[in-house]
Amino acid sequence: MRELIVKNISIGDELLIGQVVNTNAAWLGEHLAEAGFQLDSVLTIGDSEQAILKAFQACMDADLVLVTGGLGPTADDITKPTVCKFFDTELEFCQAAYDNVVALFERRGFQMSERNRGQAMLPKSCQYIPNTYGTAPCMWLEKQDTVFVFMPGVPFEMKGIFTDELLPRIQARFHALPYEKRVVMTTGIGESFLADRIKEWEESLPDFLSLAYLPQYGMVRLRLSGRHEDAALLHATLDNEINKLEKLIHDYIFSLEDQPIERTVFDILINKGMTFATAESCTGGNIAHVFTLIPESSAVFKGSAVTYANPTKTKVLGVPSETIASYGVVSQQVVECMARGVCDLMEADFGVATTGVAGPEGGTEENPVGTVWIGVASANGVVSKRFNFGKDRENVINRATIAAYEMLRQQIIG
Numbered sequence: 178m179r180e181l182i183v184k185n186i187s188i189g190d191e192l193l194i195g196q197v198v199n200t201n202a203a204w205l206g207e208h209l210a211e212a213g214f215q216l217d218s219v220l221t222i223g224d225s226e227q228a229i230l231k232a233f234q235a236c237m238d239a240d241l242v243l244v245t246g247g248l249g250p251t252a253d254d255i256t257k258p259t260v261c262k263f264f265d266t267e268l269e270f271c272q273a274a275y276d277n278v279v280a281l282f283e284r285r286g287f288q289m290s291e292r293n294r295g296q297a298m299l300p301k302s303c304q305y306i307p308n309t310y311g312t313a314p315c316m317w318l319e320k321q322d323t324v325f326v327f328m329p330g331v332p333f334e335m336k337g338i339f340t341d342e343l344l345p346r347i348q349a350r351f352h353a354l355p356y357e358k359r360v361v362m363t364t365g366i367g368e369s370f371l372a373d374r375i376k377e378w379e380e381s382l383p384d385f386l387s388l389a390y391l392p393q394y395g396m397v398r399l400r401l402s403g404r405h406e407d408a409a410l411l412h413a414t415l416d417n418e419i420n421k422l423e424k425l426i427h428d429y430i431f432s433l434e435d436q437p438i439e440r441t442v443f444d445i446l447i448n449k450g451m452t453f454a455t456a457e458s459c460t461g462g463n464i465a466h467v468f469t470l471i472p473e474s475s476a477v478f479k480g481s482a483v484t485y486a487n488p489t490k491t492k493v494l495g496v497p498s499e500t501i502a503s504y505g506v507v508s509q510q511v512v513e514c515m516a517r518g519v520c521d522l523m524e525a526d527f528g529v530a531t532t533g534v535a536g537p538e539g540g541t542e543e544n545p546v547g548t549v550w551i552g553v554a555s556a557n558g559v560v561s562k563r564f565n566f567g568k569d570r571e572n573v574i575n576r577a578t579i580a581a582y583e584m585l586r587q588q589i590i591g
Contacts, residue, residue: 275297
């Protein structure tokens with residue numbers, strides 16, 4: 178059976194000039210894949226009739242074209258008139274669309290304007306699909322053997338319409354191959370080294386499976402996914418291949434769930450009934466910040482001391498001023514004092530500390546920009562390690578955060 182061709186057209190000048198990031202395309206790609214459909218390509222264009230018509234024509238080889246954006250009430254939203262030209266139809270008043278706009282304004286307590294009444298003018302040949310999330314209409318049109326679906330560009334509206342209304346219609350119209358994926362989260366090894374280590378395994382994968390390397394600050398996410406008519410065979414094959422992969426890179430895996438490392442640490446601490454606290458200098462509270470995004474993190478997180486200035490390290494954490502004077506603030510001796518100090522101060526099972534040079538200035542020959550010391554204290558003592566995370570300040574902070582959590586994880590599991 179021929180694989181369905183699905184394309185996305187994202188309309189909006191704001192997308193082309195970088196004013197708005199096109200998150201809609203990424204979201205559609207992910208959710209289409211989970212439903213068993215493969216997004217073939219994404220075409221991002223501006224708000225011009227010529228660009229829109231050209232894009233429509235270029236997608237006529239597809240089975241399904243999902244179009245986002247250009248459906249608002251303002252003058253730059255020209256998608257509907259252009260749709261009429263392409264599909265050889267005209268705009269007409271749609272009572273259902275009008276009633277939806279009126280109901281939305283009433284719920285929000287606003288007076289509807291004549292401009293918003295124009296939202297109810299739709300191409301005569303379209304199938305209107307309700308948008309209970311906003312005023313922009315959702316439209317389904319067909320030309321030859323290609324289905325075009327038009328959705329608003331506002332992300333929460335697009336997501337709501339797609340989930341509630343469009344996906345069931347798409348699944349009823351088109352055949353989807355069963356899809357499944359596995360995610361392996363790794364840290365402590367670079368992408369190229371990881372690829373070398375699993376090269377033979379990757380080359381022996383069945384042809385219906387594919388592996389993607391998704392690197393980010395200090396981590397590499399491996400996504401193994403596939404499609405197959407036999408869902409049971411697909412599931413069993415994925416299990417078997419992940420078992421092989423685990424044996425090859427066990428030392429670098431921190432989770433077999435698609436989650437950040439701080440969530441993994443949270444789960445381990447909850448299971449063990451243990452707590453931790455942080456003392457941060459160069460990371461400026463980022464270690465605490467990402468952890469407190471987790472619901473119920475207070476069950477295991479005692480608190481944080483952002484001791485950026487040297488006197489604060491001494492006053493709050495008890496780091497001796499002579500230690501700072503003798504060894505320098507970016508040193509093993511200072512980070513270990515900080516880790517022990519916050520562990521005692523917060524009465525936590527573990528204390529995590531960072532001190533370093535995040536840059537872009539302030540480096541020395543001994544401690545160039547990017548140098549970070551990380552320490553983890555517990556009843557068993559203190560472990561510490563020196564890193565260099567490069568010259569970009571944001572990169573240094575984020576990579577130090579991940580490295581700190583990996584050191585903490587290793588200490589918790591023994």
